[in-house]
Amino acid sequence: MKLVVTEYSVKVVLVYVDDLLITGNNQHLIDDTRKTLHNKSEKGVLLNQRKYTLELLKLGGAKPASTPMKTNAKLTTVEYDSIVRNNDNPELTDISSYQQLVEKLIYLTITRPYICFAVQVLSQFMQHSKRSHWDVVLRVLTYLKKTLGQGVLLMKGPITSLTTYCDLDWATCPSTRRPVTGYVIQLGDSLISWKSKK
Structure with a gap:
């Protein structure tokens, strides 16, 4: 009986919340993965x-x-x-x-x-x-x-602005007659925070 051992290329992509780790024993595979991820996120990250x-x-x-x-x-x-x-x-x-x-x-x-x-x-x-x-x-x-x-x-690209929008609808709540307020905050072209409350 003959045992043949061959070398395998291993690539591992680990994702935890908002962190990403790419590792392996083949630099070519790692570079390919990075290039693929870069090309897939031309507009940004969804x-x-x-x-x-x-x-x-x-x-x-x-x-x-x-x-x-x-x-x-x-x-x-x-x-x-x-x-x-x-x-x-x-x-x-x-x-x-x-x-x-x-x-x-x-x-x-x-x-x-x-x-x-x-x-x-x-x-x-x-x-x-x-x-x-x-x-x-x-x-x-x-x-x-x-x-x-x-x-x-x-959105991908340089961040040059922080923009906030706010709106108020007077006496909208039928029970309390309180106003409803809402706001939206954008960092560059990306929505980063929002809220609506009575």
Whole structure:
């Protein structure tokens, strides 16, 4: 019996959060990998949470929606409904599913700024959630289904500016009549921070 040992080329690419390590025993393979990664990121780097979104979509959502919330949707508290005597929108008997799903959506806003407003509205009803709130959570999921591959593009190139945009919508909240504010911060052409709150 004859044992033949041949030399193998090994290339390893390790990724942890935002760090990347390329190593191996063949410099040509390492250089090829670096060149491929460089060519694939001509415009920049797209940050997305596609796998995480796919896991969320297993929890609910049917036909894809074109927006996270319906235009001019007004979600109210249980207290508000009792004052105006609205009994058509019952409180959920088990709010744990609602809470868990909203928490997962909050994490997803890291790379999905366009769901921020809907998620911040939904997060206000974590303690006393109603059927209408649950319906909006499901609508956000259906919107994610339609926009599965989207994320935040960090543009390649020199950074020459820091730009901030802010907007305010007076007395929008139907329960408190408080304004809704929002802001967006761009570093160069890249979106780096955003928030929407009442």
